[in-house]
Amino acid sequence: MSLLELRNVTVRFGGLVAVNDVSFNVEEGEVFALVGPNGAGKSTVFNLISRFYTPASGDILFEGKSILGTAPHDIPDLGIARTFQNIELFEHSSVLQNLLVGRHTHCRSSFLSDMLFTPFVRDQERHHREAVEHVIEFLDLQPYREKLIAGLPYGVRKVVEMGRALAIQPKLLLLDEPASGLSVEETQDVAFWVEDIKKVMGITVLMVEHDMHLVSSVSDRVLALADGKMLAIGTPKEVQSDPAVIEAYIGADDLTEQEEAAQ
Numbered sequence: 001m002s003l004l005e006l007r008n009v010t011v012r013f014g015g016l017v018a019v020n021d022v023s024f025n026v027e028e029g030e031v032f033a034l035v036g037p038n039g040a041g042k043s044t045v046f047n048l049i050s051r052f053y054t055p056a057s058g059d060i061l062f063e064g065k066s067i068l069g070t071a072p073h074d075i076p077d078l079g080i081a082r083t084f085q086n087i088e089l090f091e092h093s094s095v096l097q098n099l100l101v102g103r104h105t106h107c108r109s110s111f112l113s114d115m116l117f118t119p120f121v122r123d124q125e126r127h128h129r130e131a132v133e134h135v136i137e138f139l140d141l142q143p144y145r146e147k148l149i150a151g152l153p154y155g156v157r158k159v160v161e162m163g164r165a166l167a168i169q170p171k172l173l174l175l176d177e178p179a180s181g182l183s184v185e186e187t188q189d190v191a192f193w194v195e196d197i198k199k200v201m202g203i204t205v206l207m208v209e210h211d212m213h214l215v216s217s218v219s220d221r222v223l224a225l226a227d228g229k230m231l232a233i234g235t236p237k238e239v240q241s242d243p244a245v246i247e248a249y250i251g252a253d254d255l256t257e258q259e260e261a262a263q
């Protein structure tokens with residue numbers, strides 16, 4: 001059984017087919033990348049798995065069960081955590097607080113047990129702390145733990161965003177353009193984190209990424225999309241040399257050049 005499976009998924013926005021009959025499986029323990037030119041449907045696929053969107057047809061299975069009946073706020077409870085392209089952190093809270101907030105979406109205590117601070121709540125609290133401390137250690141965030149997000153460099157915020165998702169201790173981590181806006185050195189760090197998330201933490205990773213160098217260096221398998229359709233699926237090498245993929249990227253470049261020339 002695959003960890004995640006999309007079966008013939010189609011998404012429409014009015015007359016536009018943003019995702020067109022897409023099927024793929026993500027196996028436990030792999031790093032799987034979604035690539036494709038702008039507007040290919042990558043973010044829409046992420047938003048489907050997060051349950052922000054519901055497909056017009058098809059099914060999405062996590063650990064063999066359909067998640068289409070699961071509300072977006074219950075998705076982390078299944079073991080799926082995500083980062084966002086435009087970092088979504090509490091700007092005026094510390095790194096530690098942001099990571100703890102991530103954990104608390106997992107909290108199973110009731111309002112009454114919280115108020116009474118029962119042994120169950122104390123146990124949960126300790127468990128949350130331990131999980132967060134582990135992530136801080138893992139991502140080398142120790143120097144920033146008490147710092148407010150608002151004062152941190154962009155590259156560190158990206159790492160905190162990843163930490164917030166990891167603090168949930170997910171089975172599947174969705175990384176939405178983890179290298180966007182980062183320098184070459186910072187992107188190399190992301191490659192190391194992704195490798196360690198897979199090898200040391202044993203977490204399966206599904207990522208959307210434009211940086212093909214990063215994609216080739218960390219991904220086990222890649223799915224290329226264009227105009228909502230599947231173009232190719234396979235190892236990074238197989239996908240990069242696929243004629244349909246090359247064509248889609250060249251087509252996209254031509255379009256960008258035409259748009260630039262028209263301005």
Ligand SMILES: Nc1ncnc2c1ncn2[C@@H]1O[C@H](COP(=O)(O)OP(=O)(O)OP(=O)(O)O)[C@@H](O)[C@H]1O
Nearest residue numbers: 013016017018036037038039040041042043044045
């Ligand atoms: N909420 C929405 N309402 C209407 N159209 C949408 C919506 N979200 C996405 N689209 C359209 O669906 C198509 C796929 O968009 P999507 O954002 O999934 O592409 P993408 O591959 O993630 O692109 P990028 O790399 O630029 O982020 C695009 O044509 C986009 O304009």
